[in-house]
Amino acid sequence: MTPTHEENANRWLMDAGLRPTRQRVTLAALLVGDGQHRHVTAESLFDAAKDDGAAVSLATVYNTLRAFCDAGVLQEITVDGSKSYFDTNVHDHPHFYWEADSRVSDAPSDELVIQSLPQPPEGMEIASVDVVIRLRKK
Numbered sequence: 001m002t003p004t005h006e007e008n009a010n011r012w013l014m015d016a017g018l019r020p021t022r023q024r025v026t027l028a029a030l031l032v033g034d035g036q037h038r039h040v041t042a043e044s045l046f047d048a049a050k051d052d053g054a055a056v057s058l059a060t061v062y063n064t065l066r067a068f069c070d071a072g073v074l075q076e077i078t079v080d081g082s083k084s085y086f087d088t089n090v091h092d093h094p095h096f097y098w099e100a101d102s103r104v105s106d107a108p109s110d111e112l113v114i115q116s117l118p119q120p121p122e123g124m125e126i127a128s129v130d131v132v133i134r135l136r137k138k
């Protein structure tokens with residue numbers, strides 16, 4: 001973890017109103033330390049933390065990702081109803097899901113046009129629309 005990565009991590013946690021515990025700073029630095037958006041799974045972040053020499057358990061990674069989502073600084077993308085990806089870009093945008101390597105990446109949002117949506121049931125409103133475009137080799 002470089003000093004810049006740690007600074008970025010601390011600022012991100014502060015903006016989220018989260019107490020910068022050592023484990024949160026470690027994971028936040030891996031997520032947003034370089035200022036780039038990324039998509040991770042709990043497992044991929046756990047592996048990255050291990051490679052970085054951090055002593056965190058997979059359960060801690062899960063709980064921390066959950067806390068980041070609750071704070072609104074991470075967005076969860078669910079594919080197949082079971083596999084969760086976490087995105088540091090919390091603005092609405094479509095995703096490609098690469099079936100062959102179980103990977104998620106951003107799809108160009110300016111090329112997505114949603115013309116109409118089904119009327120929500122009485123007393124309900126649409127909270128969000130998730131767009132995941134599944135890819136496979138032709």
Ligand SMILES: [Zn+2]
Nearest residue numbers: 087089105106
């Ligand atoms: Zn994304």
